[in-house]
Amino acid sequence: MLHYFDIEKIKLLFQYDKSDPLLFTSSMFLFAFFVLLVLYRLVYKNKTARIYLIILFSVFFYYKACGIYFLLLFLLTFINYFSGKWIGISKNRIGKNTLFILAVLLNIGILIYFKYTNFFIGILNDVRSSHITPLDVFLPLGISFIIFKALSYVIEIYLENIKPVDSIRDFTLFIFYFPTLLLGPIERASDFLPQVEEDIKINKEVIGTALFLIMSGLLKKVVIADYIGINFVDRVFETPLRFTGVENLIAAYAYTLQIYTDFSGYTDMALGISLMLGYRLTDNFNSPFKAASIADFWRRWHITLSSWCLDYIFKPLQIKFRSIGILGNALALFITFIIIGLWHGPGWTYIAFGAIHGAYLVSSIFTKKLRTKFYKKTKLASSNSVKLLQWFFTLHLVVFAFIVFRAQSLSIVADMLNQMVNFFHGEVFIQFVNGYKLIFGLIIIGYIVHLLPEKIKESVKNFVINASLYAQVVMLVVVIWVVIQFRFADLQPFLYFKF
Amino acid sequence: MISDRLKNIVLKELDLDDFDFKDSTTADMVPGWDSLTHIQIIVAVEKNYKIKFKGIEILKIKNMGELQSLIDAKLAAVSTGL
Structure with a gap:
Protein backbone atom coordinates (compact mmCIF):
# COMPACT_ATOMS: atom_id res chain seq x y z
CA MET A 1 0.00 0.00 0.00
CA LEU A 2 2.74 2.41 1.05
CA HIS A 3 4.83 1.37 -1.92
CA TYR A 4 1.94 2.02 -4.31
CA PHE A 5 1.34 5.42 -2.80
CA ASP A 6 4.96 6.47 -3.32
CA ILE A 7 4.96 5.57 -7.00
CA GLU A 8 1.82 7.60 -7.53
CA LYS A 9 3.47 10.57 -5.88
CA ILE A 10 6.55 10.32 -8.04
CA LYS A 11 4.39 10.01 -11.15
CA LEU A 12 2.61 13.15 -10.06
CA LEU A 13 5.93 14.93 -9.86
CA PHE A 14 6.48 14.42 -13.58
CA GLN A 15 2.99 15.42 -14.64
CA TYR A 16 2.04 18.89 -15.83
CA ASP A 17 -0.59 20.50 -13.66
CA LYS A 18 -1.54 24.00 -14.68
CA SER A 19 -2.35 25.05 -11.14
CA ASP A 20 0.81 23.64 -9.63
CA PRO A 21 4.09 24.90 -11.12
CA LEU A 22 7.29 24.03 -9.27
CA LEU A 23 7.50 27.23 -7.23
CA PHE A 24 10.61 27.42 -5.05
CA THR A 25 8.40 27.42 -1.95
CA SER A 26 6.68 24.11 -2.79
CA SER A 27 7.70 20.87 -1.13
CA MET A 28 7.76 19.22 -4.57
CA PHE A 29 10.47 21.65 -5.64
CA LEU A 30 12.43 21.08 -2.46
CA PHE A 31 12.43 17.35 -3.15
CA ALA A 32 13.28 17.69 -6.85
CA PHE A 33 16.04 20.22 -6.13
CA PHE A 34 17.54 17.94 -3.49
CA VAL A 35 17.73 15.13 -6.05
CA LEU A 36 19.33 17.56 -8.53
CA LEU A 37 21.93 18.62 -5.95
CA VAL A 38 22.90 15.02 -5.23
CA LEU A 39 23.36 14.29 -8.94
CA TYR A 40 25.14 17.64 -9.45
CA ARG A 41 27.59 16.80 -6.69
CA LEU A 42 28.52 13.63 -8.60
CA VAL A 43 29.13 15.27 -11.96
CA TYR A 44 29.95 18.93 -11.31
CA LYS A 45 33.64 18.60 -12.12
CA ASN A 46 32.77 17.64 -15.67
CA LYS A 47 31.65 20.81 -17.49
CA THR A 48 29.58 19.11 -20.18
CA ALA A 49 27.80 16.88 -17.70
CA ARG A 50 26.96 19.66 -15.25
CA ILE A 51 25.62 21.95 -18.00
CA TYR A 52 23.42 19.27 -19.55
CA LEU A 53 22.17 18.22 -16.13
CA ILE A 54 20.95 21.76 -15.40
CA ILE A 55 19.44 22.08 -18.89
CA LEU A 56 17.58 18.80 -18.41
CA PHE A 57 16.29 19.88 -15.01
CA SER A 58 15.25 23.24 -16.49
CA VAL A 59 13.23 21.51 -19.21
CA PHE A 60 11.48 19.49 -16.50
CA PHE A 61 10.96 22.66 -14.43
CA TYR A 62 9.44 24.61 -17.32
CA TYR A 63 7.36 21.63 -18.44
CA LYS A 64 5.85 21.59 -14.93
CA ALA A 65 5.00 25.28 -15.36
CA CYS A 66 3.74 25.34 -18.94
CA GLY A 67 3.24 21.81 -20.27
CA ILE A 68 3.98 21.45 -23.96
CA TYR A 69 4.86 25.15 -24.17
CA PHE A 70 8.28 24.32 -22.75
CA LEU A 71 9.16 23.97 -26.46
CA LEU A 72 9.09 27.77 -26.57
CA LEU A 73 12.47 27.73 -24.81
CA PHE A 74 13.94 25.79 -27.74
CA LEU A 75 12.41 28.25 -30.22
CA LEU A 76 13.79 31.29 -28.35
CA THR A 77 17.21 29.69 -28.04
CA PHE A 78 17.26 28.94 -31.74
CA ILE A 79 16.10 32.43 -32.82
CA ASN A 80 18.46 34.34 -30.59
CA TYR A 81 21.52 32.14 -30.93
CA PHE A 82 21.49 32.41 -34.71
CA SER A 83 20.42 36.08 -34.76
CA GLY A 84 23.34 36.89 -32.50
CA LYS A 85 25.75 34.85 -34.58
CA TRP A 86 24.69 36.39 -37.89
CA ILE A 87 24.60 39.97 -36.56
CA GLY A 88 28.09 39.33 -35.20
CA ILE A 89 29.58 38.17 -38.49
CA SER A 90 27.63 40.50 -40.76
CA LYS A 91 30.09 42.99 -42.27
CA ASN A 92 27.87 45.66 -43.80
CA ARG A 93 25.61 48.03 -41.87
CA ILE A 94 22.44 47.31 -43.84
CA GLY A 95 22.72 43.57 -43.32
CA LYS A 96 23.44 44.04 -39.62
CA ASN A 97 20.49 46.42 -39.18
CA THR A 98 18.08 44.17 -41.07
CA LEU A 99 19.03 41.11 -39.04
CA PHE A 100 18.81 43.06 -35.82
CA ILE A 101 15.36 44.49 -36.58
CA LEU A 102 14.16 41.05 -37.61
CA ALA A 103 15.38 39.51 -34.35
CA VAL A 104 13.73 42.23 -32.26
CA LEU A 105 10.45 41.90 -34.17
CA LEU A 106 10.43 38.12 -33.74
CA ASN A 107 11.02 38.31 -29.99
CA ILE A 108 8.57 41.13 -29.38
CA GLY A 109 6.07 39.48 -31.74
CA ILE A 110 6.14 36.29 -29.69
CA LEU A 111 5.73 38.28 -26.48
CA ILE A 112 2.83 40.32 -27.84
CA TYR A 113 1.10 37.24 -29.26
CA PHE A 114 1.15 35.32 -25.99
CA LYS A 115 0.62 38.17 -23.58
CA TYR A 116 -1.23 41.01 -25.26
CA THR A 117 -3.36 39.63 -28.11
CA ASN A 118 -6.61 39.66 -26.17
CA PHE A 119 -5.87 42.99 -24.55
CA PHE A 120 -5.48 44.59 -27.97
CA ILE A 121 -8.55 42.80 -29.31
CA GLY A 122 -10.47 44.24 -26.35
CA ILE A 123 -9.26 47.76 -27.13
CA LEU A 124 -10.12 47.31 -30.80
CA ASN A 125 -13.61 46.12 -29.86
CA ASP A 126 -14.09 49.14 -27.60
CA VAL A 127 -12.85 51.66 -30.11
CA ARG A 128 -14.63 50.34 -33.17
CA SER A 129 -17.47 48.69 -31.26
CA SER A 130 -16.70 45.53 -33.18
CA HIS A 131 -17.10 42.04 -31.75
CA ILE A 132 -13.91 40.13 -32.40
CA THR A 133 -13.95 37.04 -30.20
CA PRO A 134 -10.95 36.85 -27.86
CA LEU A 135 -8.50 34.09 -28.77
CA ASP A 136 -7.75 31.18 -26.51
CA VAL A 137 -4.07 32.04 -25.96
CA PHE A 138 -2.03 30.21 -23.34
CA LEU A 139 0.26 32.47 -21.30
CA PRO A 140 3.63 30.76 -20.75
CA LEU A 141 4.85 31.69 -17.26
CA GLY A 142 7.77 34.07 -17.08
CA ILE A 143 7.71 34.81 -20.82
CA SER A 144 8.31 38.55 -20.29
CA PHE A 145 11.42 37.79 -18.26
CA ILE A 146 12.73 35.19 -20.71
CA ILE A 147 12.22 37.33 -23.80
CA PHE A 148 13.84 40.41 -22.26
CA LYS A 149 16.80 38.28 -21.20
CA ALA A 150 17.15 36.84 -24.71
CA LEU A 151 16.76 40.27 -26.32
CA SER A 152 19.53 41.78 -24.23
CA TYR A 153 21.93 39.24 -25.77
CA VAL A 154 21.06 40.28 -29.33
CA ILE A 155 21.12 44.00 -28.50
CA GLU A 156 24.52 43.79 -26.79
CA ILE A 157 25.95 42.04 -29.86
CA TYR A 158 24.42 44.68 -32.12
CA LEU A 159 26.01 47.42 -29.97
CA GLU A 160 29.29 45.47 -30.12
CA ASN A 161 29.50 45.26 -26.34
CA ILE A 162 29.83 41.47 -26.47
CA LYS A 163 30.78 38.86 -29.04
CA PRO A 164 28.36 36.09 -30.01
CA VAL A 165 28.90 32.97 -27.94
CA ASP A 166 30.26 30.01 -29.91
CA SER A 167 28.70 27.17 -28.01
CA ILE A 168 24.96 26.68 -28.53
CA ARG A 169 25.09 24.47 -25.43
CA ASP A 170 26.23 27.38 -23.24
CA PHE A 171 23.65 29.68 -24.80
CA THR A 172 20.94 27.09 -24.15
CA LEU A 173 21.92 27.11 -20.50
CA PHE A 174 21.63 30.92 -20.46
CA ILE A 175 18.07 30.83 -21.84
CA PHE A 176 16.88 27.68 -20.02
CA TYR A 177 18.47 28.37 -16.62
CA PHE A 178 15.62 27.41 -14.28
CA PRO A 179 16.34 29.69 -11.29
CA THR A 180 15.60 32.73 -13.49
CA LEU A 181 12.78 31.33 -15.65
CA LEU A 182 9.63 32.32 -13.80
CA LEU A 183 10.45 35.65 -12.13
CA GLY A 184 13.91 36.72 -13.29
CA PRO A 185 16.36 38.29 -12.54
CA ILE A 186 16.69 39.37 -16.18
CA GLU A 187 20.34 38.36 -16.44
CA ARG A 188 22.66 39.91 -19.00
CA ALA A 189 24.60 37.48 -21.16
CA SER A 190 27.79 39.41 -20.33
CA ASP A 191 27.34 38.58 -16.62
CA PHE A 192 26.20 34.99 -16.99
CA LEU A 193 28.04 33.42 -19.91
CA PRO A 194 31.61 34.03 -18.64
CA GLN A 195 30.67 32.07 -15.50
CA VAL A 196 29.68 29.10 -17.65
CA GLU A 197 33.25 29.01 -18.96
CA GLU A 198 34.84 29.04 -15.51
CA ASP A 199 35.27 26.15 -13.12
CA ILE A 200 32.62 25.88 -10.45
CA LYS A 201 33.79 26.97 -7.02
CA ILE A 202 31.48 26.08 -4.17
CA ASN A 203 33.12 26.80 -0.81
CA LYS A 204 31.86 27.42 2.70
CA GLU A 205 31.20 31.09 2.01
CA ASN A 286 18.55 47.17 -2.79
CA SER A 287 16.24 48.17 0.08
CA PRO A 288 13.90 50.13 -2.23
CA PHE A 289 11.88 51.71 0.59
CA LYS A 290 14.96 53.56 1.77
CA ALA A 291 14.86 55.63 -1.42
CA ALA A 292 15.03 59.40 -1.06
CA SER A 293 13.55 60.13 -4.49
CA ILE A 294 11.62 58.28 -7.20
CA ALA A 295 14.74 58.10 -9.39
CA ASP A 296 16.54 56.58 -6.40
CA PHE A 297 13.64 54.11 -5.96
CA TRP A 298 14.07 52.82 -9.51
CA ARG A 299 17.78 52.31 -8.89
CA ARG A 300 16.78 50.01 -5.99
CA TRP A 301 13.59 48.30 -7.22
CA HIS A 302 13.57 45.50 -9.81
CA ILE A 303 17.03 46.63 -10.84
CA THR A 304 17.49 44.18 -13.72
CA LEU A 305 14.27 45.43 -15.35
CA SER A 306 14.89 49.14 -14.75
CA SER A 307 18.46 48.99 -16.02
CA TRP A 308 17.28 47.00 -19.06
CA CYS A 309 14.71 49.67 -19.88
CA LEU A 310 17.18 52.47 -19.17
CA ASP A 311 19.76 51.03 -21.56
CA TYR A 312 17.58 49.69 -24.35
CA ILE A 313 14.46 51.89 -24.36
CA PHE A 314 15.17 55.17 -22.60
CA LYS A 315 18.63 55.91 -24.04
CA PRO A 316 17.75 55.33 -27.71
CA LEU A 317 14.57 57.43 -27.32
CA GLN A 318 16.48 60.15 -25.50
CA ILE A 319 19.02 60.28 -28.34
CA LYS A 320 16.22 60.40 -30.89
CA PHE A 321 14.54 63.34 -29.11
CA ARG A 322 17.75 65.19 -28.20
CA SER A 323 17.06 68.18 -30.43
CA ILE A 324 14.12 69.32 -28.29
CA GLY A 325 16.14 69.74 -25.10
CA ILE A 326 14.68 68.95 -21.70
CA LEU A 327 11.35 68.05 -23.31
CA GLY A 328 13.11 65.20 -25.09
CA ASN A 329 14.29 63.76 -21.80
CA ALA A 330 10.79 64.04 -20.39
CA LEU A 331 9.16 62.40 -23.39
CA ALA A 332 11.69 59.55 -23.45
CA LEU A 333 11.16 58.94 -19.74
CA PHE A 334 7.40 58.94 -19.96
CA ILE A 335 7.28 56.51 -22.90
CA THR A 336 9.79 54.23 -21.14
CA PHE A 337 7.61 54.10 -18.05
CA ILE A 338 4.43 53.38 -20.01
CA ILE A 339 6.29 50.40 -21.48
CA ILE A 340 7.50 49.35 -18.03
CA GLY A 341 3.89 49.47 -16.85
CA LEU A 342 2.63 47.45 -19.79
CA TRP A 343 5.48 44.95 -19.39
CA HIS A 344 3.91 43.91 -16.06
CA GLY A 345 0.74 42.75 -17.74
CA PRO A 346 -2.05 43.53 -20.17
CA GLY A 347 -4.19 45.87 -18.12
CA TRP A 348 -5.02 49.53 -17.68
CA THR A 349 -3.98 49.52 -14.03
CA TYR A 350 -0.46 48.48 -15.06
CA ILE A 351 -0.33 51.19 -17.71
CA ALA A 352 -1.56 53.66 -15.09
CA PHE A 353 1.16 52.45 -12.71
CA GLY A 354 3.77 53.18 -15.38
CA ALA A 355 2.20 56.53 -16.23
CA ILE A 356 2.17 57.59 -12.57
CA HIS A 357 5.87 56.81 -12.10
CA GLY A 358 6.57 58.45 -15.46
CA ALA A 359 4.72 61.56 -14.30
CA TYR A 360 6.67 61.61 -11.00
CA LEU A 361 9.97 61.54 -12.87
CA VAL A 362 8.94 64.04 -15.51
CA SER A 363 7.91 66.52 -12.85
CA SER A 364 11.21 65.95 -11.09
CA ILE A 365 13.04 66.84 -14.36
CA PHE A 366 11.10 70.05 -14.77
CA MET B 1 44.36 62.28 -24.54
CA ILE B 2 41.33 64.40 -23.72
CA SER B 3 41.50 67.83 -25.32
CA ASP B 4 40.94 70.96 -23.23
CA ARG B 5 38.09 71.92 -25.50
CA LEU B 6 36.15 68.71 -24.75
CA LYS B 7 37.06 68.91 -21.07
CA ASN B 8 35.68 72.44 -20.82
CA ILE B 9 32.42 71.52 -22.51
CA VAL B 10 31.83 68.72 -20.01
CA LEU B 11 32.83 70.85 -17.01
CA LYS B 12 30.44 73.59 -18.10
CA GLU B 13 27.50 71.23 -18.64
CA LEU B 14 28.00 69.55 -15.27
CA ASP B 15 28.66 72.82 -13.46
CA LEU B 16 32.04 71.54 -12.18
CA ASP B 17 35.18 73.58 -11.45
CA ASP B 18 37.67 70.95 -12.46
CA PHE B 19 38.04 67.23 -13.02
CA ASP B 20 40.95 65.08 -14.09
CA PHE B 21 39.57 63.37 -17.21
CA LYS B 22 41.44 60.39 -18.57
CA ASP B 23 40.73 58.20 -21.59
CA SER B 24 39.37 55.55 -19.25
CA THR B 25 37.08 57.91 -17.31
CA THR B 26 33.48 56.65 -17.40
CA ALA B 27 30.32 58.65 -16.67
CA ASP B 28 29.73 57.08 -13.26
CA MET B 29 33.12 58.37 -12.05
CA VAL B 30 32.16 62.01 -12.67
CA PRO B 31 29.87 63.80 -10.18
CA GLY B 32 26.57 64.83 -11.78
CA TRP B 33 27.08 62.82 -14.98
CA ASP B 34 23.91 60.72 -14.99
CA SER B 35 21.58 59.41 -17.65
CA LEU B 36 19.87 62.80 -17.94
CA THR B 37 22.93 65.07 -18.12
CA HIS B 38 24.60 62.61 -20.50
CA ILE B 39 22.49 63.72 -23.42
CA GLN B 40 23.05 67.43 -22.59
CA ILE B 41 26.79 66.81 -22.84
CA ILE B 42 26.38 65.05 -26.18
CA VAL B 43 24.24 67.89 -27.56
CA ALA B 44 26.73 70.49 -26.28
CA VAL B 45 29.59 68.62 -27.95
CA GLU B 46 27.69 68.43 -31.24
CA LYS B 47 26.95 72.15 -31.13
CA ASN B 48 30.43 73.22 -30.12
CA TYR B 49 32.20 71.17 -32.79
CA LYS B 50 29.40 71.62 -35.34
CA ILE B 51 29.21 67.86 -35.90
CA LYS B 52 26.36 65.34 -35.77
CA PHE B 53 26.62 61.87 -34.25
CA LYS B 54 24.55 58.91 -35.33
CA GLY B 55 22.30 57.36 -32.66
CA ILE B 56 24.22 54.11 -32.59
CA GLU B 57 27.54 55.96 -32.28
CA ILE B 58 26.29 57.67 -29.13
CA LEU B 59 25.03 54.38 -27.69
CA LYS B 60 28.41 52.77 -28.22
CA ILE B 61 30.49 55.41 -26.38
CA LYS B 62 31.85 53.78 -23.23
CA ASN B 63 34.32 56.32 -21.87
CA MET B 64 35.90 59.73 -22.41
CA GLY B 65 38.58 58.28 -24.68
CA GLU B 66 35.97 56.86 -27.04
CA LEU B 67 34.05 60.14 -27.07
CA GLN B 68 37.27 61.99 -27.95
CA SER B 69 38.16 59.61 -30.79
CA LEU B 70 34.62 59.79 -32.16
CA ILE B 71 34.89 63.60 -32.24
CA ASP B 72 38.32 63.38 -33.88
CA ALA B 73 37.03 60.98 -36.52
CA LYS B 74 34.06 63.26 -37.28
CA LEU B 75 36.31 66.31 -37.55
CA ALA B 76 38.71 64.46 -39.84
CA ALA B 77 35.79 63.44 -42.04
CA VAL B 78 34.63 67.07 -42.24
CA SER B 79 38.10 68.43 -43.07
CA THR B 80 38.69 65.88 -45.83
CA GLY B 81 35.26 66.71 -47.21
CA LEU B 82 33.82 63.22 -46.66
Missing part, protein backbone atom coordinates in the same frame (compact mmCIF):
# COMPACT_ATOMS: atom_id res chain seq x y z
CA VAL A 206 29.16 30.35 -1.11
CA ILE A 207 27.07 27.71 0.69
CA GLY A 208 26.56 30.00 3.69
CA THR A 209 25.45 32.89 1.48
CA ALA A 210 23.13 30.57 -0.45
CA LEU A 211 21.58 29.29 2.79
CA PHE A 212 21.13 32.83 4.09
CA LEU A 213 19.40 33.88 0.86
CA ILE A 214 17.14 30.82 0.76
CA MET A 215 16.12 31.24 4.41
CA SER A 216 15.51 34.97 4.11
CA GLY A 217 13.61 34.37 0.88
CA LEU A 218 11.38 31.74 2.47
CA LEU A 219 10.61 33.96 5.46
CA LYS A 220 9.89 37.00 3.30
CA LYS A 221 7.71 35.14 0.82
CA VAL A 222 5.73 32.72 3.00
CA VAL A 223 5.66 34.32 6.45
CA ILE A 224 5.16 37.94 5.42
CA ALA A 225 3.95 38.23 1.81
CA ASP A 226 1.63 35.23 1.53
CA TYR A 227 0.29 35.51 5.05
CA ILE A 228 -0.63 39.20 5.07
CA GLY A 229 -1.83 38.86 1.48
CA ILE A 230 -4.35 36.09 2.03
CA ASN A 231 -5.46 37.18 5.47
CA PHE A 232 -5.78 40.91 4.98
CA VAL A 233 -4.63 42.70 1.80
CA ASP A 234 -6.65 40.61 -0.69
CA ARG A 235 -9.86 41.18 1.23
CA VAL A 236 -9.55 44.95 1.32
CA PHE A 237 -8.56 45.23 -2.35
CA GLU A 238 -11.47 42.95 -3.26
CA THR A 239 -14.19 45.06 -1.63
CA PRO A 240 -12.72 48.29 -0.24
CA LEU A 241 -16.15 49.72 0.53
CA ARG A 242 -16.65 47.12 3.27
CA PHE A 243 -13.71 48.61 5.18
CA THR A 244 -13.06 51.93 6.84
CA GLY A 245 -10.54 54.42 5.46
CA VAL A 246 -8.00 53.53 8.10
CA GLU A 247 -8.13 49.86 7.09
CA ASN A 248 -7.78 50.84 3.44
CA LEU A 249 -4.73 52.90 4.34
CA ILE A 250 -3.15 50.05 6.31
CA ALA A 251 -3.90 47.73 3.38
CA ALA A 252 -2.00 50.10 1.07
CA TYR A 253 1.08 50.03 3.33
CA ALA A 254 0.66 46.28 3.76
CA TYR A 255 0.45 45.63 0.03
CA THR A 256 3.55 47.73 -0.60
CA LEU A 257 5.40 45.51 1.87
CA GLN A 258 3.74 42.40 0.43
CA ILE A 259 4.80 42.99 -3.16
CA TYR A 260 8.37 43.70 -2.02
CA THR A 261 8.67 40.66 0.25
CA ASP A 262 6.98 38.47 -2.34
CA PHE A 263 9.16 39.48 -5.25
CA SER A 264 12.44 40.03 -3.44
CA GLY A 265 11.85 36.88 -1.37
CA TYR A 266 11.42 34.82 -4.51
CA THR A 267 14.49 36.51 -6.02
CA ASP A 268 16.54 35.76 -2.89
CA MET A 269 15.63 32.11 -3.29
CA ALA A 270 16.56 32.20 -6.99
CA LEU A 271 19.95 33.72 -6.08
CA GLY A 272 20.52 31.18 -3.32
CA ILE A 273 19.48 28.19 -5.45
CA SER A 274 21.73 29.40 -8.24
CA LEU A 275 24.69 29.84 -5.88
CA MET A 276 24.29 26.20 -4.83
CA LEU A 277 24.92 25.32 -8.47
CA GLY A 278 27.89 27.68 -8.64
CA TYR A 279 26.45 30.64 -10.57
CA ARG A 280 26.09 34.19 -9.23
CA LEU A 281 22.99 36.07 -10.38
CA THR A 282 22.37 39.82 -10.30
CA ASP A 283 20.49 41.11 -7.27
CA ASN A 284 17.22 42.77 -8.14
CA PHE A 285 16.59 44.83 -5.00
CA THR A 367 11.57 71.17 -11.16
CA LYS A 368 15.21 70.13 -10.89
CA LYS A 369 16.71 73.58 -11.49
CA LEU A 370 14.31 75.19 -9.07
CA ARG A 371 15.04 72.62 -6.38
CA THR A 372 18.80 72.87 -6.82
CA LYS A 373 18.57 76.65 -6.47
CA PHE A 374 16.36 76.35 -3.40
CA TYR A 375 18.68 73.89 -1.66
CA LYS A 376 21.75 75.99 -2.53
CA LYS A 377 20.22 79.16 -1.16
CA THR A 378 18.79 77.66 2.01
CA LYS A 379 21.71 75.23 2.53
CA LEU A 380 19.11 72.63 3.49
CA ALA A 381 20.31 69.83 1.23
CA SER A 382 22.31 68.09 3.94
CA SER A 383 19.83 68.71 6.76
CA ASN A 384 18.55 65.52 8.34
CA SER A 385 14.98 66.70 8.67
CA VAL A 386 14.83 67.52 4.97
CA LYS A 387 16.23 64.08 4.17
CA LEU A 388 13.59 62.50 6.39
CA LEU A 389 10.92 64.52 4.64
CA GLN A 390 12.19 63.46 1.21
CA TRP A 391 12.17 59.82 2.29
CA PHE A 392 8.65 60.08 3.72
CA PHE A 393 7.32 61.82 0.62
CA THR A 394 8.96 59.30 -1.72
CA LEU A 395 7.58 56.34 0.23
CA HIS A 396 4.06 57.69 -0.07
CA LEU A 397 4.36 58.33 -3.79
CA VAL A 398 5.50 54.72 -4.10
CA VAL A 399 2.63 53.42 -1.93
CA PHE A 400 0.10 55.33 -4.01
CA ALA A 401 1.42 53.88 -7.26
CA PHE A 402 1.26 50.37 -5.77
CA ILE A 403 -2.43 50.83 -4.87
CA VAL A 404 -3.07 51.37 -8.58
CA PHE A 405 -0.82 48.43 -9.45
CA ARG A 406 -2.68 46.01 -7.20
CA ALA A 407 -6.27 47.13 -7.74
CA GLN A 408 -8.41 45.07 -10.13
CA SER A 409 -9.66 48.21 -11.79
CA LEU A 410 -9.31 51.96 -11.57
CA SER A 411 -12.75 52.19 -9.93
CA ILE A 412 -11.40 50.14 -7.00
CA VAL A 413 -8.62 52.73 -6.66
CA ALA A 414 -11.24 55.47 -6.57
CA ASP A 415 -13.22 53.55 -3.90
CA MET A 416 -10.14 53.12 -1.73
CA LEU A 417 -9.14 56.77 -1.93
CA ASN A 418 -12.72 57.80 -1.27
CA GLN A 419 -12.84 55.62 1.87
CA MET A 420 -9.55 57.13 3.08
CA VAL A 421 -10.80 60.67 2.63
CA ASN A 422 -14.50 60.46 3.51
CA PHE A 423 -14.79 57.42 5.76
CA PHE A 424 -11.53 57.36 7.66
CA HIS A 425 -12.66 56.44 11.22
CA GLY A 426 -9.26 56.67 12.89
CA GLU A 427 -10.69 55.15 16.09
CA VAL A 428 -10.85 51.78 14.34
CA PHE A 429 -7.03 51.68 14.36
CA ILE A 430 -6.83 50.47 17.98
CA GLN A 431 -9.44 47.80 17.31
CA PHE A 432 -7.54 46.76 14.21
CA VAL A 433 -4.28 46.35 16.10
CA ASN A 434 -6.04 44.32 18.80
CA GLY A 435 -8.00 42.20 16.35
CA TYR A 436 -5.17 41.51 13.93
CA LYS A 437 -2.19 41.37 16.31
CA LEU A 438 -0.17 38.95 14.19
CA ILE A 439 -0.81 40.70 10.89
CA PHE A 440 -0.10 44.13 12.32
CA GLY A 441 3.04 42.77 13.97
CA LEU A 442 4.25 41.26 10.70
CA ILE A 443 3.75 44.53 8.85
CA ILE A 444 5.68 46.48 11.49
CA ILE A 445 8.48 43.90 11.70
CA GLY A 446 8.66 43.73 7.91
CA TYR A 447 9.19 47.48 7.58
CA ILE A 448 11.60 47.70 10.52
CA VAL A 449 13.81 44.90 9.17
CA HIS A 450 13.70 46.51 5.74
CA LEU A 451 14.83 49.87 7.10
CA LEU A 452 17.62 48.49 9.31
CA PRO A 453 21.14 49.67 8.37
CA GLU A 454 22.80 47.42 5.79
CA LYS A 455 25.62 46.78 8.27
CA ILE A 456 23.28 44.83 10.55
CA LYS A 457 21.94 42.73 7.67
CA GLU A 458 25.51 42.06 6.59
CA SER A 459 26.48 40.84 10.06
CA VAL A 460 23.49 38.48 10.21
CA LYS A 461 24.58 37.09 6.85
CA ASN A 462 28.15 36.65 8.11
CA PHE A 463 26.82 34.93 11.20
CA VAL A 464 25.08 32.35 8.99
CA ILE A 465 28.17 31.97 6.79
CA ASN A 466 30.51 31.45 9.74
CA ALA A 467 28.23 29.10 11.65
CA SER A 468 29.18 25.42 11.81
CA LEU A 469 27.49 23.04 9.41
CA TYR A 470 25.53 21.63 12.34
CA ALA A 471 24.25 25.09 13.31
CA GLN A 472 23.38 25.86 9.70
CA VAL A 473 21.28 22.72 9.43
CA VAL A 474 19.49 23.61 12.68
CA MET A 475 18.76 27.13 11.37
CA LEU A 476 17.40 25.78 8.10
CA VAL A 477 15.18 23.28 9.91
CA VAL A 478 13.83 26.00 12.21
CA VAL A 479 13.09 28.29 9.26
CA ILE A 480 11.35 25.50 7.36
CA TRP A 481 9.33 24.66 10.48
CA VAL A 482 8.23 28.29 10.88
CA VAL A 483 7.38 28.47 7.18
CA ILE A 484 5.24 25.32 7.44
CA GLN A 485 3.39 26.78 10.44
CA PHE A 486 2.47 29.86 8.44
CA ARG A 487 1.81 27.99 5.23
CA PHE A 488 -0.74 25.69 6.79
CA ALA A 489 -2.15 28.07 9.39
CA ASP A 490 -5.91 28.53 9.36
CA LEU A 491 -7.19 31.64 7.68
CA GLN A 492 -7.73 34.57 10.01
CA PRO A 493 -11.46 35.14 10.43
CA PHE A 494 -12.96 38.31 9.03
CA LEU A 495 -13.29 40.94 11.73
CA TYR A 496 -15.86 43.69 11.72
CA PHE A 497 -15.02 46.76 13.72
CA LYS A 498 -17.40 49.16 15.44
CA PHE A 499 -17.38 52.81 14.44
